Amino acid sequence: MPHPEPARSREQRKQGVLVRLEKDTDAWVSTASADGAPTLVPLWFVWDGEALLMATRRTNPTAVNLTPAGRAHIALGHTRDVVMIEATAEVVEGTDLPTAAGDAFAAKFSWDLRGRPGWVYLRFTPHAIRAWRESNEQPDRDLMTDGRWLV
Template sequence: MAQKMTDEEWRAFVSQGTRTAKLSTVRSDGSPHVTPIWFVLDGDDLVFNTGKSSVKGRNLARDGRVALCVDEDRPPYDFVVLRGRAVVSEDLDELRHWAGRIGARYMGEERAEEFGARNGVPGELLVRVTIDKVLAEKGVAD
């Protein structure tokens, strides 16, 4: 039987290794758009970057409501769903810093600077999601 994760458990779970999140944003017609993202936690915020002209970038600039799901696809099947509001920024120093931190998580510390330089450029957005609601369960198949 599934059990709720503690605050410490869900934060560790979403930050483990290279798990991606599936991000849901709101299209202009109200329908959902879902896409995988790389991210890092920063305190009570979730941080990622995306292209300003991408579907998610345009959606977030118009409507900051988001939901994200991070899951384990093997038994006993744990998952975390986060809901919140996103704020976008085009500050290049911030963007370069966080793009580097995200690159380090997913591609290794030795490539952090490379990813910061690649993704910390005009046309990219830094997205900071303030987490409002958490649903986190472990051992769903137990």
């Protein structure tokens, strides 16, 4: 099947990823329990230039799964314009969240959880990012490895 558009360069894809991180509001977050049971949930996020900040109840499987290993996969976009992120995560109490991060989350979503019992923030730091649209962008889809941009 012919590709509708030529493949974007890695530089163009990185710029597309940065726009998504800045402008998108939702991401799919995948984690696994200690015994391997997967969980996939949509969460709102704010990008601070280094990490994605999300929030959930402390008792939700996503937060529970992050406690021992701190690993997650995050997906942005749809199947024909996808950004896949492998990240390490930390659970942050609202009282421990830097003011600027909490303010950014509250401003973007009109929802401030910093003083709300039972809720925590999740800070995901990417260590690998891949982006592609069609099969012609499969080569060179790696844009970040080991936490460093390749372009």
